[in-house]
Amino acid sequence: MKRKTNKNLILGGLLVGIMLCMIAVGFFWTPYDPEAMDSADKLAGVSFSHLMGCDNFGRDIFSRVLKGSGTTLFVAVGTVLIGAFFGMLIGAFTGYFGGIADEILMRVNDVLFAFPSILLALVFISLLGSGTYNVIIALGIAFIPSFARIVRSEFIRCRDMDYIKSARLMGAGSLRIMFVHILPNTVPVLLSAVMIGFNNAVLAEAGMSYLGIGVQPPDASLGRMLSEAQTYLFSAPGYALFPGITLILLVLGFSMLAEGIREQNQSGQG
Numbered sequence: 001m002k003r004k005t006n007k008n009l010i011l012g013g014l015l016v017g018i019m020l021c022m023i024a025v026g027f028f029w030t031p032y033d034p035e036a037m038d039s040a041d042k043l044a045g046v047s048f049s050h051l052m053g054c055d056n057f058g059r060d061i062f063s064r065v066l067k068g069s070g071t072t073l074f075v076a077v078g079t080v081l082i083g084a085f086f087g088m089l090i091g092a093f094t095g096y097f098g099g100i101a102d103e104i105l106m107r108v109n110d111v112l113f114a115f116p117s118i119l120l121a122l123v124f125i126s127l128l129g130s131g132t133y134n135v136i137i138a139l140g141i142a143f144i145p146s147f148a149r150i151v152r153s154e155f156i157r158c159r160d161m162d163y164i165k166s167a168r169l170m171g172a173g174s175l176r177i178m179f180v181h182i183l184p185n186t187v188p189v190l191l192s193a194v195m196i197g198f199n200n201a202v203l204a205e206a207g208m209s210y211l212g213i214g215v216q217p218p219d220a221s222l223g224r225m226l227s228e229a230q231t232y233l234f235s236a237p238g239y240a241l242f243p244g245i246t247l248i249l250l251v252l253g254f255s256m257l258a259e260g261i262r263e264q265n266q267s268g269q270g
Contacts, residue, residue, distance in 0.1 A: 004267070009260025015253035019246075023073050026066030034059065034067040035218050043236040052242040055225070056232060061239060065246050068220035072250070075136055075215070076201035080194055082140025087147025088183075088190070094148070095155025096178050106152070109145045117142040118204050122213070130213045139204055143197055150193050154186040188265045195258035199251055206247055222247045 031051075038058035046053050052061035090109070094102040112120065117139070124138035158164060159182065167177050208214030209223030217224070222243045229240035 006260050006263055006267075008256045009264055012253055012256030012258075012260050015249060016257055019069070019250050019253055020073075022066065023070045026063075026070045030060075030063035030066050032060035032063045034063045034220050036060075043232060043239070045236070046238055053236065053238040055228065055239055056236075061225075061242055064220045064225060065222070065243055068222045068225055068243065069246055069250065071132065071215055071219055071221050072202055072205055072223075072247075075132065075139070075205040076198050078133075078136035079139040079143055079201040079204075080197040082136070083143025083197060084147050084190070084194055086140075087144045087149075088151050090144065091148040091151025091153075092155055092178050092183065095152035096159050096174065096182070098156075102152075105148075109148055112142075113145040113149065117146070117200065118207060121204060121208065125208070125213055130216055132215050132219060135205060135208060135214050139201055142204075143201070147190075147193060147197070150189060151186060154189055155182055158182045158185055188261070192258050192261040192265065195254050195261060199254035199258065202247070202250055202254065 036059060038054070041050065041054040041058040041060075043056055044050055044054040044058070050060050050062065052065060055061055055064070090105060094105050120142035121135075121138040124141055125134060128134040128138060155178070164177060164181060167181050172181070205214055205221070206223030206226070209221040210227045212224075212227065215221035215224060225243040226240055226247075229236070229243070232239050
């Protein structure tokens with residue numbers, strides 16, 4: 001029987017790959033200094049000199065999109081690393097050992113999970129202050145409950161399987177069973193959750209920067225660019241259009257990749 005082509009995985013991987021290449025270029029090279037202002041080019045339209053035009057300060061939008069995409073991805077990577085690492089540890093220990101610690105931690109987790117992650121992040125930002133690294137910490141803490149929940153459910157599913165019972169009979173310790181035998185089997189599900197986490201982190205960072213409490217000037221950010229561009233939607237539509245399209249493509253790529261991984265897991269189980 002011919003295996004069905006996983007279009008989401010292919011298209012999502014291709015789209016994310018293209019965006020990552022663009023971001024990688026932006027780390028090392030941009031056509032202009034993203035912060036260089038030129039009053040003569042204020043709100044200039046698309047041209048060979050400025051492929052996406054210029055903003056209200058005469059800064060090259062293409063250069064700022066390259067740099068801003070890198071900033072957004074940097075925040076997303078930091079957020080997911082914090083959320084996945086601590087969520088994995090909490091989920092692994094509570095799912096494997098259970099007991100009173102599981103009950104207490106999961107009730108706390110349920111309370112945190114009841115609030116939208118962006119709302120939790122806003123609370124932490126109010127305590128930590130704005131700025132790129134504070135946004136990463138705030139979003140990372142807000143993402144811990146979702147990762148803990150996923151890992152815990154996988155550990156509960158696996159802990160009484162035959163291969164785990166065999167490992168116990170052979171004298172394997174709890175930590176070895178958890179991180180050598182069970183954790184690798186959670187990778188397919190965790191990978192899909194990581195892609196969704198990237199997607200949500202990109203949106204959260206853009207939303208917070210749009211509100212002015214995320215990434216602060218002079219650092220470029222797609223959300224900040226959209227906020228600054230809203231005054232010029234009719235006089236310079238490209239100012240908002242190009243950062244907006246970049247953000248949509250980045251989110252769409254991670255969404256399709258997450259869906260493709262989920263479909264791949266389901267077909268593998270089937």
